[in-house]
Amino acid sequence: MRKLTTLLALCAFICLACNSKNGETDKHEKISSKSVSLSASGATFPLPFYTLAFQKYTEKTNNRVAYGAIGSGGGIRSLKDETVNFAASDAFLTDEESKEMKPVIHIPTCMGAVVAAFNLDGVEKLRLSGEVLAEIFAGKITKWNDKKLTALNPDIKLPNMKITPVYRSDGSGTTNIFTDYLSKVSSDWKNKFGAGKTVDFPTGMAAKGNPGVAGIINNTKGTIGYIGSEYAFSLKIKSAEIQNSNGEFIAPNTASISAAAAGNIPDDTRTMITNSSAAGAYPISCLTWIVVYRDLNNGKNTLQEAKATVELLQFLVSDAIQAMTESVHYAPLPQQIREKAINNLKKITYNGKKLL
Amino acid sequence: MNDKIYKYCLITAVGLILPVGVGIFLTLLWDAMPAFEKFGVIEFITSCDGNSVAEGEKYGALPYIVGTLATSFLALIISVPFSLAAALFSGEYYRGKRFAGIIDSAVAMLAGIPSIIYGLWGFAVLNPILVSMKLSETGYGILSASLLLAIMIIPYSASLTKEFIMMVPSELKEGAYSLGATRSDVIAKIVLPKCMPGIISTFILALGRALGETMAVTMVIGNTNFLPKSITDTGNTMASIIANRFGEADGLQMASLIAIALLLFVITFIVNLTGKFIVKKLKA
Numbered sequence: 001m002r003k004l005t006t007l008l009a010l011c012a013f014i015c016l017a018c019n020s021k022n023g024e025t026d027k028h029e030k031i032s033s034k035s036v037s038l039s040a041s042g043a044t045f046p047l048p049f050y051t052l053a054f055q056k057y058t059e060k061t062n063n064r065v066a067y068g069a070i071g072s073g074g075g076i077r078s079l080k081d082e083t084v085n086f087a088a089s090d091a092f093l094t095d096e097e098s099k100e101m102k103p104v105i106h107i108p109t110c111m112g113a114v115v116a117a118f119n120l121d122g123v124e125k126l127r128l129s130g131e132v133l134a135e136i137f138a139g140k141i142t143k144w145n146d147k148k149l150t151a152l153n154p155d156i157k158l159p160n161m162k163i164t165p166v167y168r169s170d171g172s173g174t175t176n177i178f179t180d181y182l183s184k185v186s187s188d189w190k191n192k193f194g195a196g197k198t199v200d201f202p203t204g205m206a207a208k209g210n211p212g213v214a215g216i217i218n219n220t221k222g223t224i225g226y227i228g229s230e231y232a233f234s235l236k237i238k239s240a241e242i243q244n245s246n247g248e249f250i251a252p253n254t255a256s257i258s259a260a261a262a263g264n265i266p267d268d269t270r271t272m273i274t275n276s277s278a279a280g281a282y283p284i285s286c287l288t289w290i291v292v293y294r295d296l297n298n299g300k301n302t303l304q305e306a307k308a309t310v311e312l313l314q315f316l317v318s319d320a321i322q323a324m325t326e327s328v329h330y331a332p333l334p335q336q337i338r339e340k341a342i343n344n345l346k347k348i349t350y351n352g353k354k355l356l
Numbered sequence: 357m358n359d360k361i362y363k364y365c366l367i368t369a370v371g372l373i374l375p376v377g378v379g380i381f382l383t384l385l386w387d388a389m390p391a392f393e394k395f396g397v398i399e400f401i402t403s404c405d406g407n408s409v410a411e412g413e414k415y416g417a418l419p420y421i422v423g424t425l426a427t428s429f430l431a432l433i434i435s436v437p438f439s440l441a442a443a444l445f446s447g448e449y450y451r452g453k454r455f456a457g458i459i460d461s462a463v464a465m466l467a468g469i470p471s472i473i474y475g476l477w478g479f480a481v482l483n484p485i486l487v488s489m490k491l492s493e494t495g496y497g498i499l500s501a502s503l504l505l506a507i508m509i510i511p512y513s514a515s516l517t518k519e520f521i522m523m524v525p526s527e528l529k530e531g532a533y534s535l536g537a538t539r540s541d542v543i544a545k546i547v548l549p550k551c552m553p554g555i556i557s558t559f560i561l562a563l564g565r566a567l568g569e570t571m572a573v574t575m576v577i578g579n580t581n582f583l584p585k586s587i588t589d590t591g592n593t594m595a596s597i598i599a600n601r602f603g604e605a606d607g608l609q610m611a612s613l614i615a616i617a618l619l620l621f622v623i624t625f626i627v628n629l630t631g632k633f634i635v636k637k638l639k640a
Contacts, residue, residue: 073604164493169592169596170603171609192408198604198605199407200407201580205494205578205579205590206579207575212575215479220483220495223494
């Protein structure tokens, strides 16, 4: 008798458990039928901004975005393989690269820069020109009290100390932007070392990631290195003012970075804005993009997902989100770039039908 | 019945290990082929990176091979006196005493520290010390990496060497003492010769660990891709360049990194074989 009661109780319990489980899955299905999950991968540089922006997007629409920060190159590869809804990249696709894929559209999302951080006792403000920066990294200027440096900084007493340049040991978009700038301002640099994600720097030493470079600069006197602005700003790292092509010495900050995109920008926004000629522009600034297929009807996207993707991109360049860039140490897109982004968004189709 | 189950489990396990090893070798070889085809095996091993705007991508493994061998062997040389001393101390002089136990656990603790912590210590403490001793301008370089590696491999060679020292039969030692030998005589003429093959094999094991160490080395070596000119110069190792570069690498660069991985695989294999060969010779 006792056994029977226990058995009955057990049965009842199991039934209850099953019931409640069923109820839960029902609820879950209801949510997921309404909301869309997007997946994306790409650049690590804008990750903090995207994390914030995607979170706001989820709050607003209940759609989720899963973003894998695997590097720009990896993101483009995933887009090519059609395993993601969109990719993020610090480098726009060149004409050659675009030929290998179906037509894509670049949507700029925010701006950043590369700063020249240094460690010198008693020196707070340092002024550098592009040519001098190139000569330092090429190993031609080797002492801090070199004539070219003292000429730029007449008010500072620079020590008779060896300059140790610090660069990135890993492949990085930061290196690409920095060396792109050096190539623009110094033909010598362009011919010898060129621009790229990994460059054979002739002198100094290297470390992995922004934290690695910043760490070496922080604990070694006489060093100078380049660091992504989002990292440098959040840690308030001391960095040099760089002379832009108008002859102004500009400290990197969100206003001077945004100013760099004020000049002539092509309609598809595929351009490097380093060495910008705009007034008040910090010369080593950059845009970062989200890359999507022009026609979203492919293996990865359903109509729902395509709609959500366009909606998300529109949301990213909206005033509300652009105003948040500075809270995570990026610079907002200037008005003209936002307009161009919206114009490009209007070109996106699904099965030939416009989405916006 | 039971015996059969044991047997089949064993065969499956062993049958899995071998293909995994061979498979790794073959995939590395396959993926490294583009680099070897482009540069040639000998040229790849004996040249440096030389990317130029005019001639395009060019990769060479020499600086990394030199960096790996230099740091590992230097680390081994630095670690030998310390690990031998620690082993003799707790295995012979203070055998079974409480003090030896303390030394043993201190050495074992060194083995348990994650390598990133060694790297951080080297970066924050060792490098500034090297600078203040005027041994190096910035602290970063082969010397710093070797010192760090030496500390990291001491526990491996020390604890294994101690086991071999303790295995020397006490009859032999007692015999020597009865003939009037001093303690240093016993160590130099009985203990060490008796367990020399064992000691050599432990040092080769330690060398193997130094060859593959990545994180700690990359934090202190300076990561420059040229041939180091002196031990205070900065350099790079094979494991470190792979860890640094593979994330954003593609095409020829990826193939070159895999080729470096293959070379590291081969070097480690050769080191182990040499070790076995030496042990065999000494035992015979």
